[in-house]
Amino acid sequence: MTDEERLDRLNGMLKRRGFLLPSFEIHGGSKGLYDFGPVGGRIRSKVNQEWLHHWLKLGNVVEISCPTVTPYAVLEASGHVGEFSDFMTQCMACEEASRADTLLEPYHPNPDALKRDDLQNLLAQEEPVCPACGEASWSEVVAQNLMFNTTIGAGASGRPGFLRPETAQGMFTSFNALYRHFRERLPFGAMQVGKGYRNEISPRQGMIRLREFNMAELEYFIDPESAPNDDLTPWDTTPLWLVPDGKSPVKMTLSAACQQGVIRHSTVARFMGITHEFLEAVGIDTKRIRFRQHEGDEMAHYAMDCWDAEIEGSYGWIECVGIAHRGCYDLESHERATGKTLRARREFDxxxxxxxxxxxxxxxxxxxxxxxxxxxxxxxxxxxxxxxxxxxxxxxxxxxxxxxxxxxxxxxxxxxxxxxxxxIPHVIEPAFGIDRIIWHVIDHAYAELEKNGETYTVMQFTPAVAPVDIAVFPLYEKDGMDATAAEIHRRLCARTGTFSMYDGSGSIGRRYARADEIGIPQCVTVDHQTLEDGTVTLRDRDTGKQLRVPIDRL
RNA sequence: GCGAGCGUAGUGUAGUGGUUAUCACCGGGCGUUGCCAACGCCUGAACCCGGGUUCGAGUCCCGGCGCUCGCACCA
Structure with missing residues (x-):
C-alpha cells in the first residue's frame, strides 16, 4: 500500500462524506477553488475558533474584520502591486513562458526594478536565449498580476481595486484606531480570520495552493527599543525541531535558540511556541512539525527574521505558517503613501x-x-x-x-x-494558511485500521476539531427508542457549542462505522434498557468501550 | 503557461464503433436482528461540456473545462 494509494482513498472519502468538494462542479468546476462541505465546513469553523482562542490568550489582542475588496492605493503602498506582478514573455519558437527580468539578469544589475518598456527594449537589444529551446525570439512583454483585479463602483466613477492577497493590510491601515483602543500602550495585536485571493498561474496539490483561501493573521505591534520580556519557560520541556538559515535541523528549546541567537527576537520565539501549541491542539502530529528559518536571499527585503512552521504530510513538508518580524516596513509604507502618521509614543524615563x-x-x-x-x-x-x-x-x-x-x-x-x-512600532506577524492546516489535520487524523480482516477507516480528530461532537442512535427505530433518541439529539443540539447527529438507518455497527469515518468522538445509543431506567450507552470512538450513563449526565 | 496521461452513478471501476452501459461498495424503504460495516426483499443513481467523422460515438478526431504528474511559476 503506497502513500499515493492512501491519498487516493482519502480523497475519495473526503468527497463521499462531504469534507471537501471541488467548487461549482456541475458547471465543470474551477481550478483552485474548493468547497468545505457539510462536514468540512464545521471543521473549518472549529479550527478558526481554536486559532482565535489561542491568540486571545495573550490578553492584549483583539479580533477585527476588514473588507476583502481593497483599493488599488492600499496595495500599491504595501508593495503588492509591484511585488505581485511579474512581467512575462513567451518564446516564439516553443511557446515557453518566462519572466522577462529573469532572462535579463545577466545583462542588467537589477532587472526586477525595470519597467515594462525598459524590459521590452532590453529584451530586444540583448536577445537572451530561451532556457527551454535555445531560440532567442520573444513575444511582447505582458504584466501578469497575481492579484484579482476589480473595479470599485460603476462607470466612470469606478476606481481600480483588488481582492486582497492577505488580511494584514487592514490591520495596518486601522493602526490608529487600534492604538486608541489599547489606551495608547504597546505591545498589542490585532488579528483577523478571513479570505485571501491570489490568481495563481497554476494551483496544484489539492488544498495546498488555492486561488481563494482561508487565512488567519495576527499583527503584533511592539516598541523596538523596549526590552522584550517574553516568557519562554512554558516550552522548556518541549524542544522543537528548528532548521536555522539553511543549516541542518536541530532539536532545541526556544529559550536556548534565543540565547544562542538562532532566533533573533524572543517574541518571535514565543509565537513559535504558541503556534506549536495551536497545531497540537487541532490534532497535528507534533513529530511532523518543524520550524524553518528563511535564508537571507529568500526573505522579503523588509523582514528582519522569518520562521515558517512546516508540516509533513502526503505532499511532503509544506509551509503552513509564517512568523515574520517585519520591522516598521508596513506602517512606514502607509505613512509615506498617505502623509498620515501611524505612530506610537514612547515616554522617556x-x-x-x-x-x-x-x-x-x-x-x-x-x-x-x-x-x-x-x-x-x-x-x-x-x-x-x-x-x-x-x-x-x-x-x-x-x-x-x-x-x-x-x-x-x-x-x-x-x-x-x-x-x-x-x-513607528515594529510588527511581528504570525500568518496561518488555514486550508493547509486543515488539510494536514485531516491527513494526520486519517487512519486505516484493520477490523475483522477488512480496512476500517477512522478519522481520529481531537474533540476540538471534530466536525460532529456526538451522534445519537436508537438501537432500532421502533418501540419508542426512536422518539427518545430524537429527543436526546434535540437537547444536545440546543446546547451552545455542541453539534449532534441523529442516525437511525442501517445496523448499529454500520452507524458506528459511519460515525467513525467522519471522526465523531462519542456515540450515544438508546436501547430497551433506556426505556426502563433512563440510561444510555456512551461509546468512545478510539477505544470502542461503552459506558452506561443516565441521560441527564450527557 | 508548456508537455504527458486521464475524465463513466455518492465512491472505486468494467466497457477498442452496434440491444436496455458492467461490477462492487454506497444511499433510501420495508422486514428480521438485544450494540460494532449482518441478512432478505424492494429501490435510487453515471458516460464532463461543445463541435466533427459515421447508418450508428462512452469508445475515433478537434476545441473547451476539470483532475494528476513533470517543467516553469508561486509561498
Whole structure:
C-alpha cells in the first residue's frame, strides 16, 4: 500500500462524506477553488475558533474584520502591486513562458526594478536565449498580476481595486484606531480570520495552493527599543525541531535558540511556541512539525527574521505558517503613501530637558535684510555658539555667504522639555494558511485500521476539531427508542457549542462505522434498557468501550 | 503557461464503433436482528461540456473545462 494509494482513498472519502468538494462542479468546476462541505465546513469553523482562542490568550489582542475588496492605493503602498506582478514573455519558437527580468539578469544589475518598456527594449537589444529551446525570439512583454483585479463602483466613477492577497493590510491601515483602543500602550495585536485571493498561474496539490483561501493573521505591534520580556519557560520541556538559515535541523528549546541567537527576537520565539501549541491542539502530529528559518536571499527585503512552521504530510513538508518580524516596513509604507502618521509614543524615563543659551535672529530686522534667505539665516545663526561675535560671515545651506550684523540677532535663551517621542512600532506577524492546516489535520487524523480482516477507516480528530461532537442512535427505530433518541439529539443540539447527529438507518455497527469515518468522538445509543431506567450507552470512538450513563449526565 | 496521461452513478471501476452501459461498495424503504460495516426483499443513481467523422460515438478526431504528474511559476 503506497502513500499515493492512501491519498487516493482519502480523497475519495473526503468527497463521499462531504469534507471537501471541488467548487461549482456541475458547471465543470474551477481550478483552485474548493468547497468545505457539510462536514468540512464545521471543521473549518472549529479550527478558526481554536486559532482565535489561542491568540486571545495573550490578553492584549483583539479580533477585527476588514473588507476583502481593497483599493488599488492600499496595495500599491504595501508593495503588492509591484511585488505581485511579474512581467512575462513567451518564446516564439516553443511557446515557453518566462519572466522577462529573469532572462535579463545577466545583462542588467537589477532587472526586477525595470519597467515594462525598459524590459521590452532590453529584451530586444540583448536577445537572451530561451532556457527551454535555445531560440532567442520573444513575444511582447505582458504584466501578469497575481492579484484579482476589480473595479470599485460603476462607470466612470469606478476606481481600480483588488481582492486582497492577505488580511494584514487592514490591520495596518486601522493602526490608529487600534492604538486608541489599547489606551495608547504597546505591545498589542490585532488579528483577523478571513479570505485571501491570489490568481495563481497554476494551483496544484489539492488544498495546498488555492486561488481563494482561508487565512488567519495576527499583527503584533511592539516598541523596538523596549526590552522584550517574553516568557519562554512554558516550552522548556518541549524542544522543537528548528532548521536555522539553511543549516541542518536541530532539536532545541526556544529559550536556548534565543540565547544562542538562532532566533533573533524572543517574541518571535514565543509565537513559535504558541503556534506549536495551536497545531497540537487541532490534532497535528507534533513529530511532523518543524520550524524553518528563511535564508537571507529568500526573505522579503523588509523582514528582519522569518520562521515558517512546516508540516509533513502526503505532499511532503509544506509551509503552513509564517512568523515574520517585519520591522516598521508596513506602517512606514502607509505613512509615506498617505502623509498620515501611524505612530506610537514612547515616554522617556526622565523628561529630557535641553537648555539653549545662544543666538537667534531678530525677525524685524533680519527679515527685511535677508528676505528669502531669512529662514536659512535663522538656521545658521541658531547653530552658532554663545560666544560668537557679530558681525559674522556665515555660509548658508544653499551655499550663499552673508554677513550677519549685531542688529540682526538677539539672545536666545530657553529650556525645551521633552517627555517622550513618537516612533513607528515594529510588527511581528504570525500568518496561518488555514486550508493547509486543515488539510494536514485531516491527513494526520486519517487512519486505516484493520477490523475483522477488512480496512476500517477512522478519522481520529481531537474533540476540538471534530466536525460532529456526538451522534445519537436508537438501537432500532421502533418501540419508542426512536422518539427518545430524537429527543436526546434535540437537547444536545440546543446546547451552545455542541453539534449532534441523529442516525437511525442501517445496523448499529454500520452507524458506528459511519460515525467513525467522519471522526465523531462519542456515540450515544438508546436501547430497551433506556426505556426502563433512563440510561444510555456512551461509546468512545478510539477505544470502542461503552459506558452506561443516565441521560441527564450527557 | 508548456508537455504527458486521464475524465463513466455518492465512491472505486468494467466497457477498442452496434440491444436496455458492467461490477462492487454506497444511499433510501420495508422486514428480521438485544450494540460494532449482518441478512432478505424492494429501490435510487453515471458516460464532463461543445463541435466533427459515421447508418450508428462512452469508445475515433478537434476545441473547451476539470483532475494528476513533470517543467516553469508561486509561498
Amino acid at each position: 526622565e523628561p529630557r530637558t535641553t537648555v539653549i543659551d545662544a543666538w537667534t535672529i531678530d525677525g524685524s530686522t533680519a527679515g527685511p535684510a535677508f528676505k528669502a534667505n531669512a529662514g536659512l539665516v535663522k538656521i545658521a545663526v541658531e547653530a552658532l555658539s554663545k560666544d560668537t561675535d557679530f558681525p559674522a560671515t556665515l555660509t548658508l545651506e544653499n551655499g550663499e555667504v552673508v554677513v550677519v550684523g549685531p542688529e540682526h540677532v538677539k539672545p536666545n535663551k530657553k529650556t525645551v522639555k521633552e517627555t517622550g517621542e513618537w516612533f
